[in-house]
Amino acid sequence: MDNNHFSNCDQEPIHLCGQIQHFGCLILFDATKNCIGWSENWTETGLPRQSVFLGQSLTKFIDCLAIQHAIDLDQILHDHADSFKRRYVADIYLEQIPYYLSIYPFDNKIYIEIEQHRSQSHQFKNTFFYAKHINDSEDIWKALAENIFTVTDYDRVMIYKFSESGDGQVIAEHVVGDLEPLLGYRYPEFDIPQQARQLYTKIFARVTPDVDAVPVSIWGLEPEKLDLSMTAIRAMSPIHLQYLRNAQVKASGSFSIIINGKLWGLVACQNRLPKYIDLAQRHLSIFIVQYAVNSFLANKHIEENNFKLKTKSVAFEIRQNLFTKKDLYKVISALTTSLMDILRTDGIAFKYLDKWHIVGHAPKKDMLLNLDNHFSRTISDQLFWQSDFKGHQDENETTFPFPGIAGIDLENKLDFKIYFFRKEVKVEETWAGQPEKQLIYDPTKTINFPSPRTSFNAWKKIVEGTAPKWKEREINFLKSLSITIQEACLKKIIEIQALNEKLIEINNVLETFSYTLSHDLKNPLAALQMTAQMIRDRPGLSQEFLGKAGKNMMDAILLMNNMLDKTVDFARSKSYEFEYETVYPERFIENIIDDCSVRFNVQNLQFEKGRILPIDGEKTLVYQLFLNLLGNAIKYSSNKTAPLIGINSQIEEDYVLYKIWDNGIGMSAEETERIFEIFHRLPNAMQFDGSGVGLSIVKRIADRLNAKISVESKLNQGTIFEIRFPIRN
Incomplete structure (x- = not known):
């Protein structure tokens, strides 16, 4: 025996059995609506003898039935020839006996099932009771079992839930008489093989009224060419029938519990004696199962929301x-x-x-x-x-x-x-019999099948x-x-990194201001010192000179006070904020030139003064910027025979462009890339006093004012700075 026999043990083609159960009959039509097959018991249902024969049209077959309410076949069959979409059910009478007639398209065929009407009408008038019983119950599945019992009157109704591993457990049950309860019992996966589980996801109700009834053959089509997956009266597998006999039951019913498109479990019903439940009872049971599923999902949704x-x-x-x-x-x-x-x-x-x-x-x-x-x-x-x-x-x-x-x-x-x-x-797990899978060989099909279990006695297992x-x-x-x-x-x-970066920024700015104080206060202090020395060393100065000297000293003191105030404000607020104003540099540029000329002892400075336009900014910052740029221009051209500096401005698009130039020591192209780094000094500037702070202050001030600064220079020929101050609307 080869390995394929074992691999096929769960693949019995139960949907291709070519037989139906005795409680109904089946008539088949092809896609052109011509009769191609029928079950051999069709005459037992009382169908007119002229209604069924090979090639008979579906329309004529329906007309032979003399149905009281007309059936719109086009509406029923339209666009549903290739897949099962819906099942149309009509009440008919054959020889004055009520029957159900079901029509549905499937597998490029048209299926008609006929079975007798036997249910009690009161069962369908109590749907409110069934719903209320589920709503009021603390155990939805227990209430479902009781409802299905009320509708079907089976001796045992079990709610059977599949586990992730494939086996199942009875989680709710309703039993009558002296039947032994099976609540909590587990059943192995192979008791319900995969092909059966797949069919449960297609058709939601399956019944076996009598395990000993002889199945009915279908004429006209070979079994392997007839897919009975959607046929409610399909014959059961002999293995399944023997399984039920071994369980000492004569009839069974199953209703699928589908949750989120997957087979979650079954309502499994058993009866000790043969028992038939008709199509209406099955449909009502499916409806009640779906109502229970919806209630279960609603409760689960509430539970999930509470968890969330x-x-x-x-x-x-x-x-x-x-x-x-x-x-x-x-x-x-x-x-x-x-x-x-x-x-x-x-x-x-x-x-x-x-x-x-x-x-x-x-x-x-x-x-x-x-x-x-x-x-x-x-x-x-x-x-x-x-x-x-x-x-x-x-x-x-x-x-x-x-x-x-x-x-x-x-x-x-x-x-x-x-x-x-x-x-x-x-x-402690209780199994319905010891879960051991045994195979039997069918020589006619050369396939191994799982043997129907003969023992369902409780078998206990401790899981540790x-x-x-x-x-x-x-x-x-x-x-x-x-x-x-x-x-x-x-x-x-x-957040901590941002605070650290902010702290570093604040420290850097504070450091810059400290250098600014030590660097930029030198000019006004030098002017004060020179004026004081002149007053002290030159007696008999005129009142006009003393008045001018006093004004210069007061301007220098006021400037220093402003610079100190800004530093204190910055230290208090941790961030130096200012409001933009219109600044007129012309008011202090002359003083900067005079003070720097005295400070750097430049006697013959030539100053080219062009147009001086107002700027949007902050007065003290703008003053410091020009002080450093003009001061550097004077300082680094002071050793020239004819030192020259100049300043000019013009409107350029959305900017006020200022140019400051000199004929001083200049710098190489490589040095211009580092000129704004703090403490960086030019190699050719070592003969001049300085700390390498001035231009770094200029760059920080330009950034605060959203200005753009650039430099062009040639070694020993001079330097040009360009500053573009944005014009604010």
């Missing part, structure tokens, strides 16, 4: 507290109770700045260090979770008490990591070494928590 509110509250506290607490340790410590509640954990351990902190039930320090070392070596992900971690066993080989572990590792980024622990929960599984929403919260901590810490770091 809790998690958002924690995230908000983390973000807020990281800016008010000293460190991450205090923030997490204050939230451990909330974190344990949200994640349903027994303990937390977290490490910050290489120090561990343990809260609640968690491994002791030595075991925790071993765990951390293990995860550091084996897990590279920032986030991880397990529900069956084996841990490190001690000498007595006892089970590790915390198989449920989740962790966030931010050690590389924040020197922080956190573990969440769940204790072991021993679970596991903790409650981490739910998807809990994992999502862990991801969100990791991102929140990182973002909050990063934001705090950025």
